[in-house]
Amino acid sequence: MDFDNILNRRNTNTWKWDGEGKDALYPMGTADMDFPMPQEIQHALQEKISQGILSYAADKSYFADAVVSYLNKRDGLQLNPKSVLPGTSLMSVYKLLLDAFSTEGDGVILQTPVFGGIFQVTKNNNRKIYENQLVFDEHTKTWHVNMEELEQFCSLQDTKVLVITNPGNPTANVFTKEELEEMVRITSENGVVIISDEVHSDLYYDDRKHTSILNVTDRAVLLTSSAKVFGIPGLKTAITIIPNEELFKVFAHVNMRAKMDVIDLGLVGMSAGYTQCKYYIDELRTYLQKSKDICVDWFSHHDIKVTLSTPQASYLFWLDFRKWNLDNTTLESLLRKYGIVFSNGVEFGGSHNEGYMRMNVATSHAQLLAALNALEKCYQENLGSFIKL
Structure with a gap:
């Protein structure tokens, strides 16, 4: 499988791209992969x-x-x-x-x-x-x-x-x-x-x-x-x-x-x-292992005041934005200005998830890195007006 060569899913009536992620560059909320299903x-x-x-x-x-x-x-x-x-x-x-x-x-x-x-x-x-x-x-x-x-x-x-x-x-x-x-x-x-x-x-x-x-x-x-x-x-x-x-x-x-x-x-x-299709699972696991490593390394070298929970499994990663001091509605709106859509943490049960977002990394490594760089740009350009540390 060539997981770097992802499908163009725009205009396929896919909720991730045409619903929640409509007009977004990096729709990474809904738990749906950007990869093709196995041919079998x-x-x-x-x-x-x-x-x-x-x-x-x-x-x-x-x-x-x-x-x-x-x-x-x-x-x-x-x-x-x-x-x-x-x-x-x-x-x-x-x-x-x-x-x-x-x-x-x-x-x-x-x-x-x-x-x-x-x-x-x-x-x-x-x-x-x-x-x-x-x-x-x-x-x-x-x-x-x-x-x-x-x-x-x-x-x-x-x-x-x-x-x-x-x-x-x-x-x-x-x-x-x-x-x-x-x-x-x-x-x-x-x-x-x-x-x-x-x-x-x-x-x-x-x-x-x-x-x-x-x-x-x-x-x-x-x-x-x-x-x-x-x-x-x-x-x-x-x-x-x-x-x-x-x-x-x-x-x-x-x-x-x-x-x-x-x-x-x-x-x-x-x-x-x-x-x-066990081969598909094995190859997908290998690809997503690299995705996980990319994320862990990126957050360890880019101080944007966001904590990544240690990913042990799955392609859904949990991000703590609480140091940005924004409610989730404002945070969601701000991220979308930079083309980013994550799942709102409040959806995951209780007010104690305010300030958290879920990120779906089941996309190409190029798309993942582009989204992370857009996240850094969002942080850098809005630090003075939005964030009190």
């Missing part, structure tokens, strides 16, 4: 369409087989394909998971900052949100769980669910096996169900390996998709894996009542990715 996926989709038939899928077992085979090899799991349920879009499935394991008014623990979709869906479905705010280590620039607070929230009678994102979105942080084991201990003792969003688990840096929640316990829900790693979010296909028979039955019943189905093209495209 494209060919599989074209072959399906060439049949002239897009109907209801009769057989979904090949999809479950492909997912389980891939994850078992990658993570050393022993999953059964019967534990897999495909669904349409990650957040639609998450809504059903909330319905399965909690009711309106129940407590749901979110470890903020957290993906804005998770925060909004939880709030919009009238769950009581307990914010187990992640703790920032100033020395390592990494994020960790406040276990004492987590235990307090789990001990509350109305708490039913803990949601984790691993790797973290937006923190690009990775949970260690020890951290996962401690969270499993706490939730197990209090009858709280863990839902683990692992949608970015294919892309780790510096030889780190992913530890899934299902490496630690089978009494949890894994929510994932290959949409991010293959650049195919438009297929709107999510994957729920629940090895525990009791939990599976609860969710399967809610899933049946909602008549949740899946787009046949999603099954076809993702199966092709899981069975034929």
Whole structure:
């Protein structure tokens, strides 16, 4: 793959470029890559369409087989394909998971900052949100769980669910096996169900390996998709894996009542990715490793009063602009004047994210460096009038 030769995505009805990033030089907000999908996926989709038939899928077992085979090899799991349920879009499935394991008014623990979709869906479905705010280590620039607070929230009678994102979105942080084991201990003792969003688990840096929640316990829900790693979010296909028979039955019943189905093209495209495109993941990981190294090196040599959280995985990096002393609305407007669009930190759960932005680095190295240089120019030209240090 030549990841330096990115697609021209302007005027393709792509939200990242034609919606949120309209008229921007550096749209780096939405979690969508600028790289082409693997040819094997494209060919599989074209072959399906060439049949002239897009109907209801009769057989979904090949999809479950492909997912389980891939994850078992990658993570050393022993999953059964019967534990897999495909669904349409990650957040639609998450809504059903909330319905399965909690009711309106129940407590749901979110470890903020957290993906804005998770925060909004939880709030919009009238769950009581307990914010187990992640703790920032100033020395390592990494994020960790406040276990004492987590235990307090789990001990509350109305708490039913803990949601984790691993790797973290937006923190690009990775949970260690020890951290996962401690969270499993706490939730197990209090009858709280863990839902683990692992949608970015294919892309780790510096030889780190992913530890899934299902490496630690089978009494949890894994929510994932290959949409991010293959650049195919438009297929709107999510994957729920629940090895525990009791939990599976609860969710399967809610899933049946909602008549949740899946787009046949999603099954076809993702199966092709899981069975034929490991090379693409490996090459993408190598390219993004260099992107990560570029960012870490750039921020270490350019003093613009912005802190980059240490990226351990994913292509979504968390930037702390608080020393600029701007509210996020003003900051967003200022960055756009220089062609830059980042995701507004306030979207990721709570007022404590004021002053933060999420940057998507899944673009060419040339585009990434140009955006960073534009960011430096923004800082230099506005220091006197906007920034009080």
